[in-house]
Amino acid sequence: MTWTTDDIGDLSGTRALITGVTGGLGGEIARELARHGASLVVTARDAAKAETTVAALRSEVPGVQVDVVELDLADLGSVARAADDVLARWDRIDLAINNAGIMIPPFRETVDGFELQIATNHLGHFAWNARLWPVLRDSSARVVAVSSVAHTTVHGIDLRSLTPEGSPRRYKRWQSYGESKLANLVFSQELHRRVTAAGLDVTSVAAHPGVASTELTKTGFSVGGGGPIGFLMHQGTHLVAQSARAGSLPVLQAATDPGLTGGEYLGPRGFRGMRGKPGPASMTRSARDPELARLLWETSERAAGADFTIA
Template sequence: MARARWTAHDVPDQQGRVAVITGANTGIGFETARVLAGCGASVIMAVRDADRGKRAAARIAADVSGADVSVLRLDLASLASIRSAAEELHATRSGIDLLINNAGVMYTPYGTTADGFELQIGVNHLGHFALTGLLLDMMLPVPGSRVVTVASAAHRQAGTMNLDDLNWRHETYDRTAAYGRSKLANLMFTYDLQRRLSGRSQTIAVAAHPGGSDTGGSRRAVSGSSRLHRAVFAVVRPLLIQPAHMGALPTLRAAVDPSVQGGQYYGPDGLAESRGHPKVVRSTARSHDQAAQRRLWSVSEELTGVTFPL
Protein backbone atom coordinates (compact mmCIF):
# COMPACT_ATOMS: atom_id res chain seq x y z
CA MET A 1 0.00 0.00 0.00
CA ALA A 2 1.43 3.36 -1.03
CA ARG A 3 2.12 5.88 1.68
CA ALA A 4 -0.38 8.73 1.86
CA ARG A 5 0.89 12.10 0.66
CA TRP A 6 2.42 14.24 3.39
CA THR A 7 0.25 17.19 4.51
CA ALA A 8 0.12 19.72 7.33
CA HIS A 9 -1.90 17.16 9.30
CA ASP A 10 1.30 15.11 9.56
CA VAL A 11 3.10 17.81 11.57
CA PRO A 12 3.78 16.28 15.00
CA ASP A 13 3.19 18.08 18.29
CA GLN A 14 5.52 21.07 18.56
CA GLN A 15 4.88 21.96 22.21
CA GLY A 16 8.03 23.30 23.86
CA ARG A 17 9.82 23.96 20.58
CA VAL A 18 11.06 27.40 19.52
CA ALA A 19 10.93 28.25 15.80
CA VAL A 20 12.54 31.34 14.26
CA ILE A 21 11.17 32.03 10.76
CA THR A 22 12.51 34.80 8.56
CA GLY A 23 10.04 36.58 6.29
CA ALA A 24 7.15 35.10 8.27
CA ASN A 25 4.68 37.92 7.71
CA THR A 26 3.59 36.79 4.26
CA GLY A 27 3.48 33.92 1.76
CA ILE A 28 5.35 30.69 2.50
CA GLY A 29 6.77 32.05 5.75
CA PHE A 30 3.35 33.05 7.06
CA GLU A 31 1.83 29.67 6.25
CA THR A 32 4.78 27.92 7.91
CA ALA A 33 4.38 30.07 11.02
CA ARG A 34 0.64 29.49 11.13
CA VAL A 35 0.93 25.70 11.01
CA LEU A 36 3.76 25.51 13.55
CA ALA A 37 1.91 27.82 15.95
CA GLY A 38 -1.19 25.69 15.53
CA CYS A 39 0.85 22.64 16.57
CA GLY A 40 2.09 24.33 19.73
CA ALA A 41 5.44 25.82 18.77
CA SER A 42 6.63 29.14 20.12
CA VAL A 43 7.02 31.02 16.84
CA ILE A 44 9.27 34.05 16.38
CA MET A 45 8.42 35.93 13.20
CA ALA A 46 11.67 37.59 12.12
CA VAL A 47 10.62 40.34 9.72
CA ARG A 48 11.91 43.56 8.20
CA ASP A 49 8.71 45.55 8.81
CA ALA A 50 7.69 45.12 12.45
CA ASP A 51 4.23 46.64 11.92
CA ARG A 52 3.41 44.18 9.14
CA GLY A 53 4.80 41.43 11.32
CA LYS A 54 2.51 42.39 14.18
CA ARG A 55 -0.51 42.37 11.87
CA ALA A 56 0.47 38.91 10.63
CA ALA A 57 0.97 37.68 14.20
CA ALA A 58 -2.48 39.01 15.10
CA ARG A 59 -3.99 37.04 12.20
CA ILE A 60 -2.41 33.85 13.51
CA ALA A 61 -3.51 34.60 17.07
CA ALA A 62 -7.07 35.10 15.83
CA ASP A 63 -7.03 31.76 14.00
CA VAL A 64 -5.11 29.69 16.56
CA SER A 65 -6.34 29.61 20.13
CA GLY A 66 -3.48 30.12 22.57
CA ALA A 67 -0.90 30.74 19.82
CA ASP A 68 2.52 31.78 21.11
CA VAL A 69 3.71 34.16 18.40
CA SER A 70 6.10 37.09 18.70
CA VAL A 71 7.77 39.49 16.27
CA LEU A 72 11.49 40.17 15.91
CA ARG A 73 12.81 43.05 13.80
CA LEU A 74 15.26 41.68 11.24
CA ASP A 75 16.51 43.27 8.04
CA LEU A 76 18.57 40.71 6.15
CA ALA A 77 19.96 43.50 3.98
CA SER A 78 21.86 44.87 6.98
CA LEU A 79 24.55 43.05 8.94
CA ALA A 80 23.98 45.47 11.82
CA SER A 81 20.30 44.49 11.96
CA ILE A 82 21.20 40.79 11.79
CA ARG A 83 23.62 41.15 14.70
CA SER A 84 21.04 43.11 16.69
CA ALA A 85 18.38 40.45 16.14
CA ALA A 86 20.80 37.69 17.14
CA GLU A 87 21.73 39.59 20.31
CA GLU A 88 18.05 39.97 21.20
CA LEU A 89 17.44 36.25 20.76
CA HIS A 90 20.45 35.41 22.91
CA ALA A 91 19.11 37.72 25.60
CA THR A 92 15.53 36.41 25.56
CA ARG A 93 15.73 32.70 24.64
CA SER A 94 17.72 29.80 26.02
CA GLY A 95 17.69 27.78 22.81
CA ILE A 96 16.29 27.46 19.29
CA ASP A 97 14.83 24.25 17.84
CA LEU A 98 14.11 25.46 14.32
CA LEU A 99 15.73 28.19 12.25
CA ILE A 100 13.83 28.52 8.99
CA ASN A 101 15.71 30.72 6.52
CA ASN A 102 12.72 31.61 4.38
CA ALA A 103 12.85 35.32 3.51
CA GLY A 104 14.08 36.43 0.13
CA VAL A 105 13.96 38.84 -2.76
CA MET A 106 13.29 37.70 -6.30
CA TYR A 107 14.38 38.91 -9.76
CA THR A 108 15.08 42.45 -8.55
CA PRO A 109 16.81 45.11 -10.65
CA TYR A 110 20.42 45.70 -9.62
CA GLY A 111 20.65 47.09 -6.11
CA THR A 112 22.83 46.75 -3.05
CA THR A 113 22.35 46.03 0.64
CA ALA A 114 23.42 48.37 3.42
CA ASP A 115 26.81 46.64 3.35
CA GLY A 116 27.29 46.92 -0.41
CA PHE A 117 26.34 43.36 -1.39
CA GLU A 118 24.32 42.74 -4.55
CA LEU A 119 20.76 42.64 -3.23
CA GLN A 120 19.71 39.09 -4.15
CA ILE A 121 22.88 37.30 -3.00
CA GLY A 122 23.04 39.70 -0.04
CA VAL A 123 19.57 38.96 1.31
CA ASN A 124 18.97 35.42 0.12
CA HIS A 125 22.36 33.93 0.97
CA LEU A 126 24.74 36.23 2.85
CA GLY A 127 22.09 37.53 5.24
CA HIS A 128 20.97 34.01 6.13
CA PHE A 129 24.57 32.78 6.31
CA ALA A 130 25.33 35.48 8.88
CA LEU A 131 22.13 34.89 10.84
CA THR A 132 22.71 31.14 11.01
CA GLY A 133 26.30 31.59 12.14
CA LEU A 134 25.26 33.99 14.90
CA LEU A 135 22.46 31.72 16.17
CA LEU A 136 24.01 28.28 15.76
CA ASP A 137 25.40 28.20 19.30
CA MET A 138 21.77 28.38 20.50
CA MET A 139 20.92 25.30 18.42
CA LEU A 140 23.87 22.92 18.81
CA PRO A 141 22.92 21.78 22.34
CA VAL A 142 19.22 21.35 21.43
CA PRO A 143 18.22 17.75 20.53
CA GLY A 144 16.55 17.54 17.14
CA SER A 145 17.29 21.12 16.13
CA ARG A 146 17.29 21.95 12.43
CA VAL A 147 18.39 24.71 10.08
CA VAL A 148 15.99 24.74 7.12
CA THR A 149 16.92 26.97 4.19
CA VAL A 150 14.39 27.70 1.46
CA ALA A 151 15.97 27.39 -1.98
CA SER A 152 14.29 27.29 -5.38
CA ALA A 153 14.11 25.27 -8.58
CA ALA A 154 15.52 28.49 -10.07
CA HIS A 155 18.96 27.39 -8.84
CA ARG A 156 19.05 25.59 -12.20
CA GLN A 157 19.11 29.02 -13.90
CA ALA A 158 22.29 30.07 -12.10
CA GLY A 159 24.79 29.19 -14.79
CA THR A 160 28.35 29.30 -13.47
CA MET A 161 28.67 30.68 -9.94
CA ASN A 162 31.39 33.35 -10.08
CA LEU A 163 32.82 33.01 -6.58
CA ASP A 164 35.30 35.81 -7.26
CA ASP A 165 32.49 38.24 -8.07
CA LEU A 166 29.43 37.34 -5.96
CA ASN A 167 28.37 40.98 -6.01
CA TRP A 168 28.38 41.44 -9.79
CA ARG A 169 31.04 44.13 -9.84
CA HIS A 170 32.65 42.90 -13.07
CA GLU A 171 29.82 41.20 -14.96
CA THR A 172 26.86 42.68 -16.79
CA TYR A 173 24.01 42.25 -14.33
CA ASP A 174 21.37 39.64 -15.12
CA ARG A 175 18.61 39.59 -12.51
CA THR A 176 17.47 36.09 -13.48
CA ALA A 177 20.96 34.63 -13.17
CA ALA A 178 21.54 36.61 -9.97
CA TYR A 179 18.44 35.10 -8.38
CA GLY A 180 19.45 31.64 -9.57
CA ARG A 181 22.92 32.06 -8.09
CA SER A 182 21.49 33.16 -4.75
CA LYS A 183 19.32 30.03 -4.65
CA LEU A 184 22.24 27.84 -5.74
CA ALA A 185 24.18 29.40 -2.86
CA ASN A 186 21.37 28.40 -0.48
CA LEU A 187 21.81 24.77 -1.48
CA MET A 188 25.61 24.84 -1.43
CA PHE A 189 25.46 26.39 2.04
CA THR A 190 23.02 23.73 3.29
CA TYR A 191 25.12 20.83 2.02
CA ASP A 192 28.35 22.28 3.38
CA LEU A 193 26.76 23.13 6.74
CA GLN A 194 25.45 19.58 7.06
CA ARG A 195 28.89 18.16 6.35
CA ARG A 196 30.39 20.39 9.04
CA LEU A 197 27.67 19.42 11.53
CA SER A 198 27.81 15.69 10.82
CA GLY A 199 29.11 13.69 13.77
CA ARG A 200 29.56 16.79 15.91
CA SER A 201 26.04 17.82 16.80
CA GLN A 202 22.41 16.73 16.92
CA THR A 203 21.59 19.70 14.70
CA ILE A 204 20.99 19.01 11.01
CA ALA A 205 20.77 21.23 7.93
CA VAL A 206 18.03 20.64 5.35
CA ALA A 207 16.81 22.52 2.26
CA ALA A 208 13.39 22.88 0.67
CA HIS A 209 11.76 24.64 -2.24
CA PRO A 210 8.08 25.59 -2.65
CA GLY A 211 7.67 24.98 -6.37
CA GLY A 212 5.47 27.52 -8.10
CA SER A 213 3.58 29.22 -5.31
CA ASP A 214 1.14 32.12 -5.32
CA THR A 215 3.06 34.61 -3.19
CA GLY A 216 3.77 38.32 -3.36
CA GLY A 217 7.31 37.66 -4.60
CA SER A 218 6.18 35.48 -7.49
CA ARG A 219 3.44 37.93 -8.49
CA ARG A 220 5.90 40.84 -8.52
CA ALA A 221 8.35 38.80 -10.59
CA VAL A 222 5.69 38.10 -13.23
CA SER A 223 4.41 41.69 -13.29
CA GLY A 224 7.93 42.92 -14.00
CA SER A 225 8.44 40.60 -16.97
CA SER A 226 7.71 41.17 -20.66
CA ARG A 227 4.17 41.30 -22.08
CA LEU A 228 4.78 38.02 -23.93
CA HIS A 229 6.00 36.31 -20.76
CA ARG A 230 2.95 37.52 -18.84
CA ALA A 231 0.63 36.24 -21.58
CA VAL A 232 2.27 32.81 -21.67
CA PHE A 233 2.28 32.62 -17.89
CA ALA A 234 -1.46 33.34 -17.74
CA VAL A 235 -2.05 30.24 -19.90
CA VAL A 236 0.22 27.84 -18.00
CA ARG A 237 -0.45 29.26 -14.53
CA PRO A 238 -3.04 26.60 -13.51
CA LEU A 239 -0.46 23.88 -14.24
CA LEU A 240 2.45 25.51 -12.40
CA ILE A 241 1.14 27.56 -9.50
CA GLN A 242 -0.31 26.36 -6.20
CA PRO A 243 -1.58 28.19 -3.13
CA ALA A 244 0.95 29.37 -0.54
CA HIS A 245 -0.29 26.84 2.03
CA MET A 246 0.73 24.05 -0.37
CA GLY A 247 4.01 25.74 -1.18
CA ALA A 248 4.83 25.75 2.53
CA LEU A 249 4.59 21.95 2.82
CA PRO A 250 8.18 21.15 1.70
CA THR A 251 9.51 23.61 4.29
CA LEU A 252 7.28 22.16 6.99
CA ARG A 253 8.25 18.60 6.18
CA ALA A 254 11.95 19.49 6.18
CA ALA A 255 11.45 21.15 9.57
CA VAL A 256 9.43 18.55 11.46
CA ASP A 257 9.18 15.12 9.79
CA PRO A 258 11.06 12.67 12.07
CA SER A 259 12.28 10.73 9.01
CA VAL A 260 14.18 13.70 7.54
CA GLN A 261 17.95 13.32 7.27
CA GLY A 262 20.54 16.06 7.20
CA GLY A 263 21.48 17.25 3.74
CA GLN A 264 18.17 16.31 2.13
CA TYR A 265 16.27 18.62 -0.21
CA TYR A 266 12.46 18.66 -0.31
CA GLY A 267 10.16 19.93 -3.05
CA PRO A 268 6.74 19.23 -4.63
CA ASP A 269 6.12 15.84 -6.23
CA GLY A 270 4.21 17.12 -9.27
CA LEU A 271 5.11 18.09 -12.83
CA ALA A 272 8.55 19.76 -12.93
CA GLU A 273 8.38 20.04 -9.12
CA SER A 274 6.10 23.03 -9.58
CA ARG A 275 3.21 21.85 -7.41
CA GLY A 276 2.12 18.93 -5.28
CA HIS A 277 3.05 17.29 -1.99
CA PRO A 278 6.56 17.25 -0.55
CA LYS A 279 9.12 14.59 -1.28
CA VAL A 280 12.91 14.35 -1.46
CA VAL A 281 14.08 15.93 -4.73
CA ARG A 282 17.44 16.36 -6.45
CA SER A 283 19.48 19.46 -7.13
CA THR A 284 22.08 20.08 -9.82
CA ALA A 285 25.54 18.55 -9.81
CA ARG A 286 26.93 22.06 -9.45
CA SER A 287 25.22 22.42 -6.07
CA HIS A 288 27.10 19.32 -4.83
CA ASP A 289 30.57 20.55 -5.85
CA GLN A 290 32.37 20.37 -2.50
CA ALA A 291 35.33 22.50 -3.57
CA ALA A 292 32.93 25.25 -4.67
CA GLN A 293 30.96 24.88 -1.44
CA ARG A 294 34.09 25.38 0.64
CA ARG A 295 35.10 28.39 -1.45
CA LEU A 296 31.62 29.92 -1.08
CA TRP A 297 31.81 29.38 2.68
CA SER A 298 35.18 31.11 2.86
CA VAL A 299 34.02 34.06 0.75
CA SER A 300 30.83 34.35 2.83
CA GLU A 301 32.86 34.48 6.05
CA GLU A 302 35.10 37.16 4.59
CA LEU A 303 32.19 39.31 3.38
CA THR A 304 30.01 39.03 6.50
CA GLY A 305 32.69 38.78 9.18
CA VAL A 306 30.76 35.87 10.71
CA THR A 307 32.39 32.56 11.63
CA PHE A 308 30.54 29.48 12.83
CA PRO A 309 31.07 27.75 16.20
CA LEU A 310 32.09 24.48 14.55
Protein backbone atom coordinates in the same frame (compact mmCIF):
# COMPACT_ATOMS: atom_id res chain seq x y z
CA MET B 1 2.70 7.18 1.35
CA THR B 2 2.17 10.92 0.77
CA TRP B 3 3.18 13.21 3.62
CA THR B 4 0.51 15.60 4.89
CA THR B 5 0.25 18.05 7.77
CA ASP B 6 -1.59 15.32 9.67
CA ASP B 7 1.84 13.70 10.02
CA ILE B 8 3.14 16.62 12.07
CA GLY B 9 3.34 15.54 15.68
CA ASP B 10 2.71 17.54 18.82
CA LEU B 11 5.12 20.47 18.78
CA SER B 12 4.35 21.69 22.29
CA GLY B 13 7.61 22.84 23.84
CA THR B 14 9.20 23.46 20.43
CA ARG B 15 10.43 26.97 19.64
CA ALA B 16 10.58 27.78 15.92
CA LEU B 17 12.46 30.77 14.52
CA ILE B 18 11.21 31.77 11.06
CA THR B 19 12.51 34.56 8.85
CA GLY B 20 10.07 36.35 6.58
CA VAL B 21 6.52 35.64 7.75
CA THR B 22 4.69 38.59 6.20
CA GLY B 23 4.50 36.88 2.78
CA GLY B 24 2.32 33.94 1.82
CA LEU B 25 4.81 31.11 2.31
CA GLY B 26 6.18 32.22 5.67
CA GLY B 27 2.71 32.92 6.98
CA GLU B 28 1.51 29.45 6.05
CA ILE B 29 4.55 27.83 7.66
CA ALA B 30 4.10 29.81 10.88
CA ARG B 31 0.37 29.09 11.02
CA GLU B 32 0.76 25.33 10.63
CA LEU B 33 3.55 25.06 13.19
CA ALA B 34 1.46 27.09 15.64
CA ARG B 35 -1.56 24.85 15.07
CA HIS B 36 0.56 21.92 16.22
CA GLY B 37 1.66 23.67 19.40
CA ALA B 38 4.98 25.33 18.53
CA SER B 39 5.88 28.70 20.01
CA LEU B 40 7.12 31.11 17.37
CA VAL B 41 9.80 33.73 17.02
CA VAL B 42 9.23 35.46 13.70
CA THR B 43 11.23 38.12 11.90
CA ALA B 44 10.16 40.91 9.58
CA ARG B 45 11.55 44.09 8.04
CA ASP B 46 8.22 45.92 8.21
CA ALA B 47 6.84 46.37 11.73
CA ALA B 48 3.32 47.21 10.51
CA LYS B 49 3.12 44.09 8.34
CA ALA B 50 4.47 42.04 11.22
CA GLU B 51 1.73 43.32 13.51
CA THR B 52 -0.92 42.38 10.94
CA THR B 53 0.56 38.90 10.51
CA VAL B 54 0.80 38.30 14.25
CA ALA B 55 -2.76 39.51 14.82
CA ALA B 56 -3.99 37.06 12.18
CA LEU B 57 -2.01 34.24 13.76
CA ARG B 58 -3.45 34.94 17.20
CA SER B 59 -6.94 35.08 15.76
CA GLU B 60 -6.59 31.76 13.91
CA VAL B 61 -4.59 29.95 16.61
CA PRO B 62 -5.80 31.21 20.00
CA GLY B 63 -3.16 30.93 22.69
CA VAL B 64 -0.20 30.81 20.30
CA GLN B 65 3.02 32.19 21.76
CA VAL B 66 4.55 34.45 19.11
CA ASP B 67 7.27 37.07 19.39
CA VAL B 68 8.59 39.40 16.69
CA VAL B 69 12.21 40.33 16.00
CA GLU B 70 12.97 43.15 13.59
CA LEU B 71 15.39 41.90 10.93
CA ASP B 72 16.56 43.20 7.57
CA LEU B 73 18.64 40.47 5.98
CA ALA B 74 20.02 42.94 3.42
CA ASP B 75 21.72 44.89 6.23
CA LEU B 76 24.46 43.03 8.10
CA GLY B 77 24.21 45.51 10.97
CA SER B 78 20.55 44.65 11.34
CA VAL B 79 21.42 40.94 11.26
CA ALA B 80 23.91 41.40 14.10
CA ARG B 81 21.47 43.41 16.22
CA ALA B 82 18.62 40.97 15.64
CA ALA B 83 20.81 37.96 16.45
CA ASP B 84 21.99 39.63 19.67
CA ASP B 85 18.33 40.23 20.56
CA VAL B 86 17.49 36.56 20.02
CA LEU B 87 20.50 35.36 22.02
CA ALA B 88 19.59 37.67 24.90
CA ARG B 89 15.96 36.57 25.04
CA TRP B 90 16.05 32.83 24.38
CA ASP B 91 18.45 30.07 25.38
CA ARG B 92 16.91 27.46 23.09
CA ILE B 93 15.90 27.42 19.42
CA ASP B 94 14.69 24.03 18.24
CA LEU B 95 13.90 24.91 14.65
CA ALA B 96 15.34 27.64 12.42
CA ILE B 97 13.69 28.15 9.04
CA ASN B 98 15.55 30.42 6.62
CA ASN B 99 12.55 31.45 4.56
CA ALA B 100 12.78 35.17 3.78
CA GLY B 101 13.90 36.21 0.33
CA ILE B 102 13.60 38.51 -2.63
CA MET B 103 13.16 37.62 -6.29
CA ILE B 104 14.39 39.28 -9.52
CA PRO B 105 14.47 42.96 -8.48
CA PRO B 106 16.14 45.62 -10.61
CA PHE B 107 19.84 45.97 -9.79
CA ARG B 108 20.42 47.42 -6.37
CA GLU B 109 23.25 47.33 -3.85
CA THR B 110 22.71 46.92 -0.13
CA VAL B 111 24.05 49.28 2.50
CA ASP B 112 27.02 46.92 2.74
CA GLY B 113 27.73 47.13 -0.99
CA PHE B 114 26.49 43.71 -2.16
CA GLU B 115 24.00 42.91 -4.91
CA LEU B 116 20.58 42.69 -3.27
CA GLN B 117 19.57 39.11 -4.14
CA ILE B 118 22.76 37.31 -3.07
CA ALA B 119 22.90 39.58 0.01
CA THR B 120 19.32 38.92 1.13
CA ASN B 121 18.76 35.33 0.11
CA HIS B 122 22.17 33.92 1.01
CA LEU B 123 24.57 36.22 2.84
CA GLY B 124 22.06 37.59 5.32
CA HIS B 125 20.92 34.10 6.26
CA PHE B 126 24.53 32.88 6.45
CA ALA B 127 25.39 35.68 8.87
CA TRP B 128 22.13 35.09 10.79
CA ASN B 129 22.89 31.39 11.30
CA ALA B 130 26.55 32.10 12.09
CA ARG B 131 25.69 34.57 14.85
CA LEU B 132 22.98 32.30 16.25
CA TRP B 133 25.17 29.22 16.01
CA PRO B 134 25.92 28.87 19.76
CA VAL B 135 22.21 28.50 20.61
CA LEU B 136 21.44 26.42 17.51
CA ARG B 137 24.30 24.06 18.32
CA ASP B 138 23.45 23.75 21.99
CA SER B 139 19.75 23.24 21.18
CA SER B 140 20.46 20.39 18.72
CA ALA B 141 18.38 22.45 16.32
CA ARG B 142 17.05 21.62 12.88
CA VAL B 143 18.03 24.23 10.28
CA VAL B 144 15.88 24.44 7.15
CA ALA B 145 17.08 26.31 4.08
CA VAL B 146 14.41 27.34 1.57
CA SER B 147 15.81 27.03 -1.96
CA SER B 148 14.09 27.03 -5.36
CA VAL B 149 13.79 25.12 -8.63
CA ALA B 150 15.62 28.18 -10.00
CA HIS B 151 18.84 26.69 -8.63
CA THR B 152 18.78 24.34 -11.62
CA THR B 153 19.05 27.28 -14.07
CA VAL B 154 22.67 28.08 -13.16
CA HIS B 155 25.86 26.03 -13.05
CA GLY B 156 27.78 27.84 -10.35
CA ILE B 157 27.96 30.95 -8.19
CA ASP B 158 29.90 34.08 -9.08
CA LEU B 159 31.68 34.48 -5.76
CA ARG B 160 32.91 37.92 -6.83
CA SER B 161 29.41 39.13 -5.93
CA LEU B 162 30.40 38.52 -2.30
CA THR B 163 33.48 40.75 -2.43
CA PRO B 164 33.76 44.52 -1.86
CA GLU B 165 34.57 45.01 -5.54
CA GLY B 166 31.48 43.12 -6.67
CA SER B 167 31.08 41.18 -9.89
CA PRO B 168 32.06 42.99 -13.10
CA ARG B 169 29.56 41.04 -15.18
CA ARG B 170 26.35 42.55 -16.52
CA TYR B 171 23.49 42.14 -14.04
CA LYS B 172 20.86 39.60 -15.03
CA ARG B 173 17.97 39.27 -12.61
CA TRP B 174 17.22 35.60 -13.19
CA GLN B 175 20.86 34.52 -13.17
CA SER B 176 21.51 36.31 -9.89
CA TYR B 177 18.34 34.88 -8.38
CA GLY B 178 19.26 31.35 -9.47
CA GLU B 179 22.73 31.71 -7.98
CA SER B 180 21.33 32.98 -4.68
CA LYS B 181 19.01 29.98 -4.43
CA LEU B 182 21.81 27.61 -5.40
CA ALA B 183 23.79 29.20 -2.57
CA ASN B 184 20.96 28.35 -0.14
CA LEU B 185 21.15 24.70 -1.15
CA VAL B 186 24.96 24.58 -1.17
CA PHE B 187 24.96 26.12 2.33
CA SER B 188 22.51 23.50 3.60
CA GLN B 189 24.61 20.66 2.22
CA GLU B 190 27.83 22.08 3.61
CA LEU B 191 26.30 22.68 7.03
CA HIS B 192 25.23 19.03 7.01
CA ARG B 193 28.78 17.93 6.13
CA ARG B 194 30.33 20.05 8.86
CA VAL B 195 27.99 19.09 11.69
CA THR B 196 28.37 15.43 10.72
CA ALA B 197 32.17 15.72 10.76
CA ALA B 198 31.99 17.44 14.15
CA GLY B 199 29.66 14.79 15.56
CA LEU B 200 27.01 17.36 16.46
CA ASP B 201 23.32 16.59 16.84
CA VAL B 202 22.19 19.36 14.48
CA THR B 203 20.08 18.55 11.42
CA SER B 204 20.48 20.56 8.23
CA VAL B 205 17.88 20.03 5.50
CA ALA B 206 16.48 22.04 2.59
CA ALA B 207 13.23 22.37 0.70
CA HIS B 208 11.65 24.37 -2.09
CA PRO B 209 7.98 25.34 -2.65
CA GLY B 210 7.84 24.77 -6.39
CA VAL B 211 6.03 27.59 -8.17
CA ALA B 212 3.82 28.98 -5.42
CA SER B 213 1.49 31.95 -5.40
CA THR B 214 3.11 34.36 -2.95
CA GLU B 215 4.15 38.02 -2.84
CA LEU B 216 7.75 37.18 -3.81
CA THR B 217 7.64 38.37 -7.44
CA LYS B 218 5.70 41.49 -6.52
CA THR B 219 8.15 42.40 -3.77
CA GLY B 220 11.18 41.93 -5.98
CA PHE B 221 10.00 44.24 -8.71
CA SER B 222 8.62 46.84 -6.30
CA VAL B 223 12.05 47.39 -4.72
CA GLY B 224 13.17 49.39 -7.71
CA GLY B 225 9.81 50.32 -9.14
CA GLY B 226 8.23 47.36 -10.91
CA GLY B 227 5.91 49.12 -13.33
CA PRO B 228 3.91 47.11 -15.86
CA ILE B 229 6.55 44.36 -16.19
CA GLY B 230 6.42 43.67 -12.47
CA PHE B 231 2.63 43.63 -12.49
CA LEU B 232 2.47 41.20 -15.43
CA MET B 233 5.10 38.94 -13.88
CA HIS B 234 3.22 38.81 -10.60
CA GLN B 235 -0.13 38.15 -12.27
CA GLY B 236 1.35 35.52 -14.60
CA THR B 237 2.82 33.63 -11.67
CA HIS B 238 -0.62 33.49 -10.04
CA LEU B 239 -2.06 31.88 -13.17
CA VAL B 240 0.31 28.90 -13.20
CA ALA B 241 1.27 28.54 -9.54
CA GLN B 242 -0.03 26.30 -6.81
CA SER B 243 -1.25 27.92 -3.61
CA ALA B 244 1.06 29.23 -0.92
CA ARG B 245 -0.33 26.54 1.37
CA ALA B 246 0.62 23.80 -1.10
CA GLY B 247 4.05 25.39 -1.52
CA SER B 248 4.57 25.38 2.23
CA LEU B 249 4.18 21.60 2.54
CA PRO B 250 7.74 20.59 1.52
CA VAL B 251 9.14 23.16 3.96
CA LEU B 252 6.88 21.92 6.73
CA GLN B 253 7.91 18.33 6.07
CA ALA B 254 11.57 19.35 6.10
CA ALA B 255 10.97 21.12 9.41
CA THR B 256 9.06 18.37 11.21
CA ASP B 257 9.57 14.93 9.68
CA PRO B 258 11.49 12.88 12.27
CA GLY B 259 12.64 10.48 9.57
CA LEU B 260 14.95 13.10 8.06
CA THR B 261 18.49 12.81 9.36
CA GLY B 262 20.24 15.63 7.45
CA GLY B 263 21.25 16.46 3.91
CA GLU B 264 17.79 15.85 2.42
CA TYR B 265 16.16 18.17 -0.11
CA LEU B 266 12.37 18.18 -0.49
CA GLY B 267 9.96 19.75 -2.95
CA PRO B 268 6.77 19.15 -4.95
CA ARG B 269 6.87 15.85 -6.84
CA GLY B 270 4.83 16.99 -9.85
CA PHE B 271 5.94 18.19 -13.29
CA ARG B 272 9.48 19.59 -13.10
CA GLY B 273 9.06 20.12 -9.37
CA MET B 274 6.70 23.03 -9.94
CA ARG B 275 3.68 21.66 -8.08
CA GLY B 276 2.33 18.55 -6.41
CA LYS B 277 2.61 16.59 -3.21
CA PRO B 278 5.81 16.96 -1.16
CA GLY B 279 8.64 14.48 -1.34
CA PRO B 280 12.33 14.08 -2.24
CA ALA B 281 13.60 16.60 -4.79
CA SER B 282 16.61 16.36 -7.07
CA MET B 283 19.51 18.79 -6.83
CA THR B 284 22.14 19.63 -9.40
CA ARG B 285 25.76 18.54 -9.39
CA SER B 286 26.74 22.09 -8.41
CA ALA B 287 24.55 21.89 -5.33
CA ARG B 288 26.44 18.78 -4.23
CA ASP B 289 29.92 20.13 -5.08
CA PRO B 290 32.00 20.13 -1.86
CA GLU B 291 34.67 22.42 -3.33
CA LEU B 292 32.13 25.05 -4.32
CA ALA B 293 30.62 24.68 -0.85
CA ARG B 294 33.98 25.23 0.84
CA LEU B 295 34.71 28.32 -1.24
CA LEU B 296 31.21 29.73 -0.68
CA TRP B 297 31.49 29.21 3.07
CA GLU B 298 34.89 30.90 3.31
CA THR B 299 33.90 33.78 1.02
CA SER B 300 30.68 34.29 2.98
CA GLU B 301 32.55 34.42 6.28
CA ARG B 302 34.75 37.21 4.93
CA ALA B 303 31.82 39.07 3.37
CA ALA B 304 29.68 38.85 6.52
CA GLY B 305 32.54 39.51 8.91
CA ALA B 306 31.33 36.53 10.91
CA ASP B 307 33.22 33.48 12.08
CA PHE B 308 31.11 30.40 11.41
CA THR B 309 33.15 27.68 13.07
CA ILE B 310 30.98 24.61 13.65
CA ALA B 311 32.82 22.67 16.33
